Amino acid sequence: MTASKVPEVTIWFWLIKVLCTTVGESFADWINTGLGVGLGATAVIFTCVLALVMGAQLQLPRYVPIVYWLTVVVLSVTGTLYTDLLTDTLAVPLAASTAVFTVALAAVFGVWFARERTLSIHSITTRPRELFYWLAVLVTFALGTAAGDWTLALTEWSPGVSVLLPVTLIAIVTAGWRFGVNAVLSFWLAYILTRPLGANLGDWFAAPRSAHGLGLGYGLTSCVFLTAITAAVIYLSRTRIDVIDPNDVNDHTVPVSQRRVSAVAAVGFYAVVILAAGALLQWASMQPHGEAGGHDDEDPRPAAAAATVVPGRISAFPATDIAHLRNVVQDTLVRVNAGDQAAARSRITDLETAWDQDQDRLQAIDSNTWTALDQEIDAALKSVRSSSPSADDEKRDLTTLLNSLH
Template identity: 35%
Template sequence: MQTRVFAAPKVPAVFLMFWVVKLLTTGIGETASDYLGSVSIPLAAVIGVGTFFTALSVQLKARTYHPVRYWVTVLGVALFGTMIADGPHVALGTPYWFDSIVYLVLLCGLLTWWQRSEGTISVHSITTARRERFYWGVVLLTFGLGTAVGDATAIDFGLGFIWSILLFAVLIVVPFGLWKLGLNVTVAFWSSYVLTRPLGASIADWLGKGTHDGGVGWGIGPVTLVGLLIFAVLVAYLTATHSDVDHAETHARDAALSEPARSLTT
């Protein structure tokens, strides 16, 4: 099948700031979804679906990576991912642990399809339109899975927000430690990527929920607003500094492109 090819990966380099912004989007997605739902469920559905598909459409049509476009899409996925995780529980009454298993099976199935189709599931390989579509499909399922897992620990298993935060704070460093011991870097990345969702969402819920629900009581509206402000500042920083561009891959690409020119002059 023919597919568009990009000059460089359409995703940011994975370093500390990547994980900070990713965690932030998970918390914003959780509290924003709850806040919109408290105002109007139809309004929440329109904003969630509209933001997701609009941002994703703009991202898929672009040929290069840009921090604002990429992270707004992740934010749209975070909002929509919360809704698709809560939907089965609200509409069908299924427990969150059951939804977690369903999303885990779907995620493993899509990753397997991606691996068999492209020969790699590395985020450094997002250089074609087909791989990018696989990438965003996986990202969406990780948000759905992470949301369901976080709700399962806090609600189904009765851990509450504090113990859920501590649990996922410990679990999220496990893939990093295993990677240092030889675990495949791609497996470690996607494992950590899933765990950012329940960690960020648990922190946001703890800050936003009332004290009678085990939270601090700051309010989901204010927590969402503060999160969006911090998100805007961090993405502006990445846009200005270009610090999230994988310079090693850029140099390798430039060297490969210039090689034919050098051959013609020798």
């Protein structure tokens, strides 16, 4: 029999998958904003890198840990970037992109099953099945990004709290599998959920303690997770404990003695889980978010008025940092004045990313000024990203912020 092109699904599989998700997103942000490449150019770069890595993966006759997991990392970055392009450049609402990627994933699975009569990871032994597998992985990353970002937009949960939802859902999926719910369905649901889990976990590690994070920063967090991935992949390469035996035809996904749950019962089980999660998100979206630093989407100005930037205090921050922020705000204002809302949304993302990346360093210099400026930036972000943007509100908030940055 042909050797499998993917690893056995063990605890190592899930551990490295989560780590890859975190490192992939951090690296994309570094290229996009840290090097000033921009979202569109970063997406093009990683699409080219994906083509090269995928070409190497497809040429291999068997599963090779370092190439396989490198492919997963690049797919994680690329899938995230595609979602960000829809949201930030094309102004597609997160709810819509979540629905689009859900339909796309269903279509991939439908065509895959119609052709191959299986969606099991243990059946990836032919080129068509491997192509279907990687396409499904790419779409799951995009879907996980959209669904995760949509959840955070609705709830405005802190980094630590946001980790709990995907962890809980993964635990429920695992429990369902243990009690006999279809193993293939359970696998792919868990695979999707690891995307928001990894991203939220990275944010929790990197966010400052004042924002209920662990305060490691994005640089150190990426190094820690990358080191863990490297160590795990080296271990797997040497021990080969995750290599699927081509002579073993068993599925490995459900113990032989375990009674399988009917398809109707499985659908009912996950329908209840989805409804419960939806009810939780609906409840969370209706709660006041002022303590977490968020504001009402329809009127962010009252919260922003709680603190003001004291004239002259902005000079405490490095001039290069302020100049970069000022340029982004000016560019955004120019686009708003020109009536190009999509371009304004795209440009102001650079403001958010740069501000978040510099948070630890700037907040340590002058916490009060940082807090006041953070509220003005948040107000500008909400105005530009509003589902029903008002040009007057956008201009007012961007002008206020621009004045504070001088």
